[in-house]
Amino acid sequence: MISVTKVNKSFNDKHVLKDVSVDIPEGETIAIIGRSGSGKSVLMKHLIGLLSPDSGTVTVDGIDINAITYAELRRVRRNFGVLFQGGALFDSMNSFENVAFPLRTFTEMGEPEIEDVVKRCLAMVELEDVGAKLPSELSGGMQKRVALARAVALQPRYIIYDEPTSGLDPETSNTIDELIRNLADQLNVTSIVVTHDMHSVLNIADRAAFIYEGRMHWTGTIDELHRSDDQVLKAFVTANEYKIGLS
Amino acid sequence: MVKQTLDIVLNPLATLGRYSRLLFHAFGAVAELSIYRKNLWEQMVKSGVDSIPIVCMAAGFSGAVSTVQTAYQLVTPLIPRSTIGAIVVPSMILELGAVVTGFILAGRVGARIAAELGTMRVTEQIDALESMGLNSIGYLIVPRVLAGIIMFPVLYVAACFVGIGSGMLIGDLGGFVPAEEFLVGAREFFQPFDPIFGVIKSIVFGFLITSISCFKGYYTQGGAEGVGRSTTQAAVASCVFLLLADLVLAATLL
Numbered sequence: 001m002i003s004v005t006k007v008n009k010s011f012n013d014k015h016v017l018k019d020v021s022v023d024i025p026e027g028e029t030i031a032i033i034g035r036s037g038s039g040k041s042v043l044m045k046h047l048i049g050l051l052s053p054d055s056g057t058v059t060v061d062g063i064d065i066n067a068i069t070y071a072e073l074r075r076v077r078r079n080f081g082v083l084f085q086g087g088a089l090f091d092s093m094n095s096f097e098n099v100a101f102p103l104r105t106f107t108e109m110g111e112p113e114i115e116d117v118v119k120r121c122l123a124m125v126e127l128e129d130v131g132a133k134l135p136s137e138l139s140g141g142m143q144k145r146v147a148l149a150r151a152v153a154l155q156p157r158y159i160i161y162d163e164p165t166s167g168l169d170p171e172t173s174n175t176i177d178e179l180i181r182n183l184a185d186q187l188n189v190t191s192i193v194v195t196h197d198m199h200s201v202l203n204i205a206d207r208a209a210f211i212y213e214g215r216m217h218w219t220g221t222i223d224e225l226h227r228s229d230d231q232v233l234k235a236f237v238t239a240n241e242y243k244i245g246l247s
Numbered sequence: 248m249v250k251q252t253l254d255i256v257l258n259p260l261a262t263l264g265r266y267s268r269l270l271f272h273a274f275g276a277v278a279e280l281s282i283y284r285k286n287l288w289e290q291m292v293k294s295g296v297d298s299i300p301i302v303c304m305a306a307g308f309s310g311a312v313s314t315v316q317t318a319y320q321l322v323t324p325l326i327p328r329s330t331i332g333a334i335v336v337p338s339m340i341l342e343l344g345a346v347v348t349g350f351i352l353a354g355r356v357g358a359r360i361a362a363e364l365g366t367m368r369v370t371e372q373i374d375a376l377e378s379m380g381l382n383s384i385g386y387l388i389v390p391r392v393l394a395g396i397i398m399f400p401v402l403y404v405a406a407c408f409v410g411i412g413s414g415m416l417i418g419d420l421g422g423f424v425p426a427e428e429f430l431v432g433a434r435e436f437f438q439p440f441d442p443i444f445g446v447i448k449s450i451v452f453g454f455l456i457t458s459i460s461c462f463k464g465y466y467t468q469g470g471a472e473g474v475g476r477s478t479t480q481a482a483v484a485s486c487v488f489l490l491l492a493d494l495v496l497a498a499t500l501l
């Protein structure tokens with residue numbers, strides 16, 4: 001369970017998060033939606049203590065992650081797998097080594113076992129053949145999928161996806177959506193999916209949280225999302241539907 | 248006006264504060280070095296072994312030039328030619344060996360470190376390391392700074408040998424001073440503390456260059472442009488602080 005309570009965050013004079021609160025119960029898949037620049041990535045970085053709030057609290061399993069030592073924070077972070085918006089693959093390592101990195105660093109697994117796991121993870125994102133390639137030799141979408149494989153390699157309890165399907169073609173997007181849903185179902189992970197792709201939201205999320213101009217404007221289930229008559233939310237959803245209609 | 252004046256005083260202080268804090272964290276992470284051993288080895292190769300050719304080349308030229316210039320300045324036959332060795336060798340050991348190595352490495356190693364870490368910062372690779380529960384300072388900075396402290400003295404020693412050797416060779420081949428006389432002069436004025444001083448200096452330079460460059464790279468902001476800025480600043484700041492340290496060490500230890 002992750003609880004964000006009344007979090008405020010400013011950069012210089014720019015007030016990015018304003019009194020943001022959201023609860024993410026165990027086992028749930030929550031979509032954090034909002035327009036570009038609304039503060040989704042900033043919020044996501046608060047969940048693992050990469051940014052700390054100016055005021056307010058973030059608790060993970062009841063632990064206030066901004067009130068603990070760095071060593072303790074690092075232990076909390078081991079429960080997370082994170083897919084960053086740009087992939088954030090280590091560019092000095094090839095795809096295989098990237099996915100193997102958390103396994104080599106944090107487990108006692110032997111090389112043959114690591115090879116098995118890495119191959120399985122790369123197969124999940126339909127990239128069995130790119131193990132030997134450096135990130136710079138992959139397309140943006142492929143980098144993102146390798147990064148996704150790396151994020152789930154340790155079977156974390158919480159997985160944060162920052163725009164997992166942006167920059168992917170519709171077919172690959174569907175594969176990734178399916179993967180996210182399968183991971184959530186099979187391993188009972190708690191998933192936080194940051195996205196502005198409503199198609200994904202409807203596909204995978206149990207609940208949505210809509211950030212608008214730095215505030216948590218609306219939260220609710222997908223059913224409630226359909227029925228909501230909130231104008232701002234509707235505008236956001238409709239803009240997306242229009243795009244879906246076109247493609 | 249008051250604010251501007253305050254900024255001029257406070258900004259360097261704030262920077263120094265952040266630099267010290269980074270070093271403090273790095274120091275705390277040394278205990279975990281066993282995890283980062285592979286990185287240390289890699290950095291020793293990248294910063295040290297790979298720098299040997301360029302350092303030797305630079306040292307070779309400065310040794311040769313020292314001999315030629317010293318010979319040029321000693322025009323009177325009243326001074327024995329062995330004096331050339333007595334001047335070239337200590338100046339190589341005391342000053343040129345460490346400073347030439349330092350300048351070369353500020354450009355070569357400092358810029359590489361800042362560009363590497365800066366790119367990792369702006370592409371969220373450092374965030375990715377942290378998000379896995381790794382100590383990014385321990386993982387990235389400790390091996391680089393340690394590699395500098397370990398490898399710079401090695402490079403310094405190599406620079407001295409090559410510099411003195413080439414000075415002697417040029418002296419002999421150029422007809423300025425026979426090699427035997429060069430060595431006689433060198434031995435006559437040799438101070439055992441000189442090489443110790445040089446090694447101390449190269450350790451300090453190694454620490455300064457790598458830690459300043461790590462600091463600049465680790466805190467890079469603002470995309471590709473920011474990486475370029477950090478890289479330049481790292482090389483420039485390394486050179487400036489190297490010169491400052493050179494003066495301070497000479498004033499206190501000699």
Ligand SMILES: Nc1ncnc2c1ncn2[C@@H]1O[C@H](COP(=O)(O)OP(=O)(O)OP(=O)(O)O)[C@@H](O)[C@H]1O
Nearest residue numbers: 011016034035036037038039040041042043085196
């Ligand atoms: N480190 C930072 N320093 C200064 N400003 C920042 C920083 N990180 C984010 N911001 C600002 O915070 C705001 C929200 O950024 P954020 O990255 O969270 O947007 P987002 O909702 O993820 O958008 P997108 O969908 O385009 O990824 C932006 O205006 C951005 O300029």
Ligand SMILES: [Mg+2]
Nearest residue numbers: 040041085162
């Ligand atoms: Mg974002």
